[in-house]
Amino acid sequence: MAIKPQEKAVPRGAQKHRVGHLDRSRGWFRHHIEVALQALVRLTITPVATLMTLAVLAIALALPGFLFTVVNNIQQFSIGWDTNPRIMLYLNTEVEDARAEQLSLELMLHGGLSGVELIDRDQGLREFSSYSEFAGMLSLLDSNPLPAVILVLPADHHAAALQQLQAELQSIPEVSEAVLDLEWIQRLNAYLLMAERFSWVLAGLLALAVLLVVGNTIRMTLESRRDEILVAKLVGATDAWVRRPFLYSGFWYGLIGSLFAYVLVQVSLYLITGPANQLAQLYSSNFVLQGLDLTSGLTLIATGTGLGVLGGFLSTGRHLRAIEPS
Structure with missing residues (x-):
């Protein structure tokens, strides 16, 4: 008969520490979920202002996404051309x-x-x-x-x-x-390079615009809740605790705005699909206009969401220091 090895007993103090750590993790996660949902609900309190902000963010994010997609399609279209010099x-x-x-x-x-x-x-x-x-x-x-x-x-x-x-x-x-x-191929490549550089510059400028829009919107929300923040700080709330709902507001602005931008890019590309296919037929090409693929779409959404969170962080970090109970 096989003898089972005796299990090592776990000290009662270690069990309590493990259970307490697990409870704190669950409580921290539950708190973040509640704050995120509350921030989303607050956006619906002023639907007109929220939709206007989201529209601005969607357009700002969609423009560079559309340009990058068009440049990429032109590059793919020109790959099949004979580039040997004659x-x-x-x-x-x-x-x-x-x-x-x-x-x-x-x-x-x-x-x-x-x-x-x-x-x-x-x-x-x-x-x-x-x-x-x-x-x-x-x-x-x-x-x-x-x-x-x-x-x-x-x-x-x-x-x-x-x-x-x-x-x-x-x-x-x-x-x-x-x-x-070969000269016209070289000119085309130069134009494509210039368009790509222009898209990067435009993307940088519009990213700055997104930060300013989200930061200004959250700053206005923060000022409207100034008394609530003062009371929270009087009872011992830290800046990180007070900042959390505003960060989630920036998160929702960036996420929803980037989703709208994704839809705008896809709709815009759909509207020019017909003329693009006719042009490809004139060149005897099987080229089909491609929209945002999965990687590009996720990159657009992640960039928009990150800019929203960053805009909220920068805005609250400066203004929270000015709101202190006297």
Whole structure:
């Protein structure tokens, strides 16, 4: 028969300490729940003022969220584009097709090129007519006004090498203009970078606005409860105890305002989904406009809530020191 080891007896004092610590933890948690619910109920006492404050917070939080989402969608839309640099050589209109073909064969021997494609005048006219609204007008002309075009693919994609190659090809007598096709991609990336930086600056300014709005609102609430705070301090309440309901007010302002902001961003993106999809179809892209994903939505809500709590903390920290019983 197996003998069970004798259980070690727990001292009565340790049991009382453990139970007392558990009761204090439950009481602390219960108190915070009650204060949070009371703060939420107080917001409903002045529904018009509360809704106006929440509307301001929602707009302030929605603007940077909307801009970040739009910039991210444009970046995703441009990922599928061909970003390999190309140089378009527009030949003079008096250059004959035979000379254009001979020039393209000469360029195939160029060591700085990885590919050459000739688009003769007739082919260029056909392609232009298929994509242009002026096809009917072109048919009325006696001669083809379009030049032959030679598309070349540089072997070296570095900026300095591309510019040097562009200048070299531009110096060919038959070439009217050498256009580096990568320039518009670079401009687009520069615009996107500028838009992203602008979104960060705007987000910082609007975050400051959220802090000011929440802080001013809680300051007004604190002044309206000045007598109540004085009585609480007379009976021994600490600043942390007095500050707690105002912090939860900031919490609710930030949380509800950020939820409204999330809805505003999603609705705004839904309204432009149709035109965005039509634009993607014109570029033969399967791109679909994306709204805020789970991570972005939670980031927006967490940021708004944090700003609300911070605004309440900064506002009460300064004004509570001025409210002291004489």
